[in-house]
Every structure is written in C-alpha cells, then in structure tokens.
Amino acid sequence: MALVTPTWMVKAIYNIEPSTLKKRGIAAVLTDLDNTLIAWNNPDGTPQLRRWLERMNDAGITVMVVSNNNHERVQRAVGAMDLPFTARALKPLPVGINRAVKQLGLRKDECIMVGDQLLTDVIAGHLAGVRTVLVKPLIKTDQWNTLPNRFIEGFIKADMKRKGTFKYREDIDD
Numbered sequence: 001m002a003l004v005t006p007t008w009m010v011k012a013i014y015n016i017e018p019s020t021l022k023k024r025g026i027a028a029v030l031t032d033l034d035n036t037l038i039a040w041n042n043p044d045g046t047p048q049l050r051r052w053l054e055r056m057n058d059a060g061i062t063v064m065v066v067s068n069n070n071h072e073r074v075q076r077a078v079g080a081m082d083l084p085f086t087a088r089a090l091k092p093l094p095v096g097i098n099r100a101v102k103q104l105g106l107r108k109d110e111c112i113m114v115g116d117q118l119l120t121d122v123i124a125g126h127l128a129g130v131r132t133v134l135v136k137p138l139i140k141t142d143q144w145n146t147l148p149n150r151f152i153e154g155f156i157k158a159d160m161k162r163k164g165t166f167k168y169r170e171d172i173d174d
C-alpha cells in the first residue's frame, strides 16, 4: 500500500503555496498534465493556473510537466505557459520522473510529483524516490483510456476512506 499512498493530498495544485515548499526545501514541482494542471477538455488552462505559475516563478520554484502523452500534445498544451516538460514519461514507471530530476540537476528530496491518479502519478513518484501529492481531478469525467485505472483506484480509495486517511487538504502541511 505504501506505493499507492500519496505523501500528501491537496484539493488542487493551485493550493500548494510556494512558501510551504520553500520551507521544506522543495525546489521543483513535477506535475502531471491532464486533469492536474489543465482539464483534458480545456487545454488552455485557467487564469488561476497562470497566477499560480507566476507566483511559483517569483519564488524561484520550477514547475515541470511530466506527462505520458506524446511530445506534440504536451508541447501544444504547455507551449503558451513556457514550462519545461518531459513527454512519454511511461508512468507508473519512474522513467520520466528520473529524467526530469536529472535534467533539473536536483536531488530527489528537492522534488515532488503532483498528479490526479494513484496508479500512475503516485506510484511513479514513489518508484522514483520522490514525495507525492494527490490532487482532485480538475473535472469528473476522464478520457476513455483512464477508465480502467479509475476502476481499480476506486477500491484503493475506498480502503483509504475506511481507514480515515482519504482527505484532500488545503495545502501540503495543513
């Protein structure tokens, strides 16, 4: 269970305060793309996202996208935001996260992985040896290819709820 248990649970990526990260020595936020940073049906993102990215930038914290999607798709999605990214990350394997950490030249304990799926983002983060944040999916409906994972995830979440450990918080040290 440790592999699928997120280090923290937060309502949305925008809730993570730069000051909270700095206090913990975290220099980079690696993030999933779809339903974490942007809704899969709204690839332009929101003003809220842009404000958060500006604040992270001002604080000197890198935000890097680690996505299973192909290069073109990720490039199109993050191009306007001017974010570094790695595509074809092969989550739940740690490949893409390891690549990102290496590219940034940081230690594992200086990076966190944020995502909306236990079976891809959280497992990949833990296999790579970084701490993880599970966020609520931005919208309830998923792309068709996410449905099998969501089905299995339902059982894991039900188990966490029974143990009282399933609660989205306001920030990572709330």
Ligand SMILES: [Mg+2]
Binding pocket: 032, 033, 034, 035, 036, 115, 116, 117
């Ligand atoms: Mg996602």
